[in-house]
Amino acid sequence: MFAGRQANSRHVMTSKALPWTRRLIKFSERNPKGLPSTTVPGTSVSSTVADPPGPTGLSAIILCLSRQRDPLRELGELARKYGDIVHMQLGSRHDYLVNHPDHIKKILCAPQSEMARSTPPGLKRLLGSGLLTSQGDYHRRHKRLLAPAFHRELVRQWGSTIVTECERLRDCWQDRTELDVEYEMLRLTLAIVLKVFLRVDLKERTDEIATAANTLIQMIHCRTLPVIDDLLDKVALGRIRRFKHARDRFDTIVYRMIRERRASSSPEHDLLSALLQVQDEETGSSALTDQEIRDEVVTMLIAGHETTAHALTWTWFLLSQHPQVELKLHAELDSVLNGRLPVVDDLESLPYNRMVFSEAMRLYPPVWIVARRNPNAWSLGNYTFPPGSFIFLSQYLIQRDPRFFPDPDRFDPERWAPNAVTQRPRYSYFPFGGGPRQCLGEGLAWIIGLLVLASIGQRFQFSLVPRQQIALEPLITLRPKYGMRMIANRRFHSAG
Numbered sequence: 001m002f003a004g005r006q007a008n009s010r011h012v013m014t015s016k017a018l019p020w021t022r023r024l025i026k027f028s029e030r031n032p033k034g035l036p037s038t039t040v041p042g043t044s045v046s047s048t049v050a051d052p053p054g055p056t057g058l059s060a061i062i063l064c065l066s067r068q069r070d071p072l073r074e075l076g077e078l079a080r081k082y083g084d085i086v087h088m089q090l091g092s093r094h095d096y097l098v099n100h101p102d103h104i105k106k107i108l109c110a111p112q113s114e115m116a117r118s119t120p121p122g123l124k125r126l127l128g129s130g131l132l133t134s135q136g137d138y139h140r141r142h143k144r145l146l147a148p149a150f151h152r153e154l155v156r157q158w159g160s161t162i163v164t165e166c167e168r169l170r171d172c173w174q175d176r177t178e179l180d181v182e183y184e185m186l187r188l189t190l191a192i193v194l195k196v197f198l199r200v201d202l203k204e205r206t207d208e209i210a211t212a213a214n215t216l217i218q219m220i221h222c223r224t225l226p227v228i229d230d231l232l233d234k235v236a237l238g239r240i241r242r243f244k245h246a247r248d249r250f251d252t253i254v255y256r257m258i259r260e261r262r263a264s265s266s267p268e269h270d271l272l273s274a275l276l277q278v279q280d281e282e283t284g285s286s287a288l289t290d291q292e293i294r295d296e297v298v299t300m301l302i303a304g305h306e307t308t309a310h311a312l313t314w315t316w317f318l319l320s321q322h323p324q325v326e327l328k329l330h331a332e333l334d335s336v337l338n339g340r341l342p343v344v345d346d347l348e349s350l351p352y353n354r355m356v357f358s359e360a361m362r363l364y365p366p367v368w369i370v371a372r373r374n375p376n377a378w379s380l381g382n383y384t385f386p387p388g389s390f391i392f393l394s395q396y397l398i399q400r401d402p403r404f405f406p407d408p409d410r411f412d413p414e415r416w417a418p419n420a421v422t423q424r425p426r427y428s429y430f431p432f433g434g435g436p437r438q439c440l441g442e443g444l445a446w447i448i449g450l451l452v453l454a455s456i457g458q459r460f461q462f463s464l465v466p467r468q469q470i471a472l473e474p475l476i477t478l479r480p481k482y483g484m485r486m487i488a489n490r491r492f493h494s495a496g
């Protein structure tokens with residue numbers, strides 16, 4: 001079904017070519033892996049370089065535009081029609097969609113000098129030079145400096161904080177309360193990351209930051225076509241004003257926290273303290289400026305709460321649609337926990353809990369696409385990508401590929417039984433990415449996700465409100481387009 005189709009030919013003109021084709025000439029001359037050139041220097045005879053198959057001409061333009069409307073469907077159709085490596089060219093821009101675990105591994109695990117992360121422009125404007133948006137030596141240095149703050153043991157210590165926040169939230173809910181579960185999960189995970197990163201525990205601040213963060217995220221639409229994104233930004237002045245206002249509010253809060261912490265005499269064991277204490281090896285002074293700390297803190301808050309909240313929202317939705325799975329999960333929670341709140345050490349005894357969360361992130365990966373750019377010509381299989389190409393890898397696509405997940409749209413946590421997992425290629429599932437840009441918070445995300453599922457799932461069961469429309473909205477994360485209104489039903493059978 002996803003087998004590759006016929007390759008296109010890239011026609012390369014010689015010296016009299018139009019400006020945008022000149023780049024290709026240079027590329028083909030430097031490209032030892034392209035088809036042998038038959039070009040005679042100084043003439044306008046054309047030669048051919050093999051390109052992967054993909055839409056051409058008008059159909060490429062139409063596809064680019066429709067990708068803005070319904071990217072998930074369009075990506076699926078591209079892969080079905082053209083195979084594992086799809087090429088699309090619009091002017092001088094080359095886009096590739098790559099959809100095979102072996103290729104995905106090669107791209108994700110390539111050194112950063114060969115494959116750089118490409119991020120939407122809006123994200124850079126919000127996050128500055130945090131880990132998500134920075135590149136090269138700067139990124140490597142910061143990732144090394146931040147890694148100790150995410151050490152496994154430290155993350156485990158955050159377990160009780162996470163469960164306390166869950167308990168606080170579930171105590172606010174009455175039996176049969178109608179809730180927007182997406183909103184509740186966003187607030188919960190924000191409260192958790194604020195607590196574990198900054199030791200902030202003021203309800204009004206959580207609300208203030210949640211509102212600012214939400215406004216910002218809604219505005220950074222994950223457009224895969226920067227040309228259109230830039231254009232829209234130029235004309236949509238109102239949108240820019242709202243974005244700047246929300247970002248300024250967000251910054252005011254974070255800088256205030258940095259100032260307060262620098263002035264405080266009692267160091268905390270959290271991310272902010274770790275960042276403030278990082279010293280320059282030569283001078284012994286603080287290695288990170290306030291601006292650098294702000295960028296990393298905002299990156300962690302955005303990357304950490306949005307993603308985890310949506311993974312949980314989709315998990316509650318899937319459970320509400322699959323009563324047998326839900327029953328099995330409840331049985332596990334009740335027998336292992338017997339009504340008490342979970343601790344991190346319980347997670348090993350709750351394998352089904354983990355299988356459910358894994359399967360939910362397969363069907364609804366919070367990060368549904370990642371993009372890379374190759375500074376130099378780069379070869380994959382028989383093809384060579386010109387420098388500066390955009391290469392897209394989609395978790396949503398590969399994780400629903402029937403070659404690796406039979407009956408792919410079915411929610412089936414049994415796919416995550418240990419012997420089933422070992423039969424699949426590693427990169428048929430990559431919700432947390434891989435290689436040098438692998439998610440820094442993966443360990444923390446699992447602990448938050450599993451503890452929230454266990455501590456809320458032991459007390460409440462959710463059902464969709466009648467006529468709730470469910471549709472996907474692929475922004476920076478994969479969101480439910482119309483929210484997720486659900487009824488929270490108290491589980492009286494549970495001992496909890």
Ligand code: HEM
Pocket residue numbers: 117131132143299300303304305307308311365366367370371430431432433434436437438439440441442444445
């Ligand atoms: C379910 C939750 C999460 C998911 C699905 C997720 C997913 C991802 C993915 C796919 C990437 C790599 C993007 C790429 O390759 O271009 C990434 C990077 C990152 N994530 Fe997460 N993430 C989650 C939670 C978290 C949490 C809790 C944190 C908190 C610190 C975090 C911090 C980061 C950072 C800092 C990066 C950038 C790493 C780098 O570029 O070196 N994430 N995440």
